[in-house]
Amino acid sequence: MSFNNPLDTLYRQVIMDHYKNPRNRGVLEDENIDINMNNPTCGDRVHLTMKVEDGKVMDAKFEGEGCSISMSSASMMTQAIKGKTIEEALELAHVFSDMMQGKEYDESLDLGDIEALQGVSKFPARIKCATLAWKAMEKGLRSQQ
Amino acid sequence: MNVKEVRQLFPILDQEVNGKPLVYLDSAATSQKPLPVIEALNQYYRGYNSNVHRGVHTLGTKATDAYEGAREKVRKFINAKSTQEIIFTRGTTTALNTVAASYGRANLREGDEIVITYMEHHSNIIPWQQVAKYTGATLKYIPLQEDGSISLEDVEKTVTPNTKIVSVMQVSNVLGAINPIKQIAQIAHQNGAVMVVDAAQSAPHMKVDVQDLDCDFLAFSGHKMCGPTGIGVLYGKRSLLEQMEPVEFGGEMIDFVGLYESTWKELPWKFEGGTPIIAGAIGLGAAIDFLEQIGLENIMAYEHQLAQYALEQLSAIEGLTIYGPKERAGLVTFNIDNVHPHDVATVLDAEGIAVRAGHHCAQPLMKWLHVSATARASFYLYNTEEDIDRLVAALKKTKEYFSHVF
Numbered sequence: 001m002s003f004n005n006p007l008d009t010l011y012r013q014v015i016m017d018h019y020k021n022p023r024n025r026g027v028l029e030d031e032n033i034d035i036n037m038n039n040p041t042c043g044d045r046v047h048l049t050m051k052v053e054d055g056k057v058m059d060a061k062f063e064g065e066g067c068s069i070s071m072s073s074a075s076m077m078t079q080a081i082k083g084k085t086i087e088e089a090l091e092l093a094h095v096f097s098d099m100m101q102g103k104e105y106d107e108s109l110d111l112g113d114i115e116a117l118q119g120v121s122k123f124p125a126r127i128k129c130a131t132l133a134w135k136a137m138e139k140g141l142r143s144q145q
Numbered sequence: 146m147n148v149k150e151v152r153q154l155f156p157i158l159d160q161e162v163n164g165k166p167l168v169y170l171d172s173a174a175t176s177q178k179p180l181p182v183i184e185a186l187n188q189y190y191r192g193y194n195s196n197v198h199r200g201v202h203t204l205g206t207k208a209t210d211a212y213e214g215a216r217e218k219v220r221k222f223i224n225a226k227s228t229q230e231i232i233f234t235r236g237t238t239t240a241l242n243t244v245a246a247s248y249g250r251a252n253l254r255e256g257d258e259i260v261i262t263y264m265e266h267h268s269n270i271i272p273w274q275q276v277a278k279y280t281g282a283t284l285k286y287i288p289l290q291e292d293g294s295i296s297l298e299d300v301e302k303t304v305t306p307n308t309k310i311v312s313v314m315q316v317s318n319v320l321g322a323i324n325p326i327k328q329i330a331q332i333a334h335q336n337g338a339v340m341v342v343d344a345a346q347s348a349p350h351m352k353v354d355v356q357d358l359d360c361d362f363l364a365f366s367g368h369k370m371c372g373p374t375g376i377g378v379l380y381g382k383r384s385l386l387e388q389m390e391p392v393e394f395g396g397e398m399i400d401f402v403g404l405y406e407s408t409w410k411e412l413p414w415k416f417e418g419g420t421p422i423i424a425g426a427i428g429l430g431a432a433i434d435f436l437e438q439i440g441l442e443n444i445m446a447y448e449h450q451l452a453q454y455a456l457e458q459l460s461a462i463e464g465l466t467i468y469g470p471k472e473r474a475g476l477v478t479f480n481i482d483n484v485h486p487h488d489v490a491t492v493l494d495a496e497g498i499a500v501r502a503g504h505h506c507a508q509p510l511m512k513w514l515h516v517s518a519t520a521r522a523s524f525y526l527y528n529t530e531e532d533i534d535r536l537v538a539a540l541k542k543t544k545e546y547f548s549h550v551f
Binding site for chain 2: 006007010011016041042043044045065066067068069070123125126129
């Protein structure tokens with residue numbers, strides 16, 4: 001890669017992998033949460049379906065259109081919340097939001113692939129790309145509380 | 146036109162972005178401002194800031210003269226018959242909304258039609274959707290040709306004797322298409338409709354003559370033509386403006402105010418409720434002086450040359466799709482295969498190049514193009530072929546950067 005380093009902090013290998021091979025892409029058929037969210041300023045959109053039982057996210061799928069950051073973030077988000085309780089998932093959304101804003105967050109948490117998105121905080125114009133799917137998840141889970 | 150000298154009048158261009166000399170290719174969103182415009186604002190605020198049409202004091206008179214002087218500059222700029230036909234607004238959006246809310250709501254009813262095109266900016270779509278909802282009129286769209294241009298045959302097929310308003314952009318902010326407004330206005334008039342023109346992307350770049358076009362309303366923004374933000378113009382034929390009701394009521398626009406009834410000032414002031422955009426109008430006047438000194442014909446010819454050069458260079462990049470007709474105004478909208486336009490814009494930004502990425506406030510057109518977003522490079526009188534060379538080199542780098550993914 002002939003590029004200067006700042007870009008490489010944004011376009012990490014893990015991100016590009018999720019962009020190229022999105023996890024949990026599609027629409028659940030037995031969902032009980034169905035959320036559409038778009039970013040009106042740029043046209044990105046996410047359709048998120050989740051199946052929540054006994055306060056736990058049993059399954060989650062997304063489909064949508066958008067840039068590498070928004071789509072990879074959606075992929076990572078669905079991966080991360082599966083099996084988590086609503087509270088845990090919402091806490092993760094909170095941590096993610098702090099991470100995007102460049103705030104301090106509990107680094108002892110195992111964020112897995114999500115950590116790759118940390119570089120987005122250095123690109124203010126792209127933060128809303130990364131947070132789109134997370135906002136959809138928050139909105140959906142809060143409606144269950 | 147000497148571009149080197151022109152560039153020296155735009156201090157903002159002389160800077161580095163992300164360690165690279167700035168290449169500003171987003172003038173269709175907003176243009177940069179030359180020193181004479183910045184200086185006019187500076188002089189106004191430092192020397193004679195005052196409210197207009199009110200005080201009897203000296204500064205008030207100076208400010209009023211400058212404000213009304215700017216109106217005369219605008220009149221000449223678009224060759225209107227009278228300054229009574231020139232209304233200062235916040236921008237193109239407010240101007241189009243004024244026509245829709247005042248003329249549209251008062252004159253349309255069920256069974257009437259409003260005709261626009263698939264390429265319109267949201268600000269020339271939504272006001273008409275609202276008029277249609279309010280009055281029961283029908284909103285119709287003129288389809289586009291394969292290359293994104295409009296055929297007069299389609300205009301003739303879409304506009305009928307039931308059509309009361311035809312509203313079309315003169316230059317597309319996405320396709321760069323230059324629409325045959327004069328001919329479309331003729332068809333509108335033959336059917337008894339009024340012709341509204343969105344000149345946001347044309348007035349900054351070419352000579353616009355409202356009498357030659359024979360349009361009934363025309364709207365444009367100051368900030369896209371070297372002027373400040375927050376100022377725009379609504380031109381309307383006097384006979385139409387006279388029968389229209391104001392949209393905003395309050396200070397400045399009244400003749401007499403009673404307890405239950407009031408009357409309005411004469412044109413154009415009845416449409417300018419509240420303290421007007423004084424500094425903005427003065428800045429716009431300075432921008433018009435600046436553009437006319439260079440000559441709109443020269444600007445148009447120069448941009449045409451830039452657009453053709455850009456078209457040639459960008460067409461040579463494999464995997465790059467260009468949208469819009471070959472004959473075009475000074476902008477090129479494109480996509481690179483398998484790279485989202487936001488990602489393109491981020492990589493270009495790292496190279497110091499500013500382009501727009503997104504739906505360009507034209508979602509119906511994006512749908513017609515079968516894309517969710519595009520990247521756009523738009524040019525103005527201060528851009529150069531070297532700017533385009535930098536763009537081309539950066540686009541090749543973008544392709545290379547993302548090629549390891551796919």
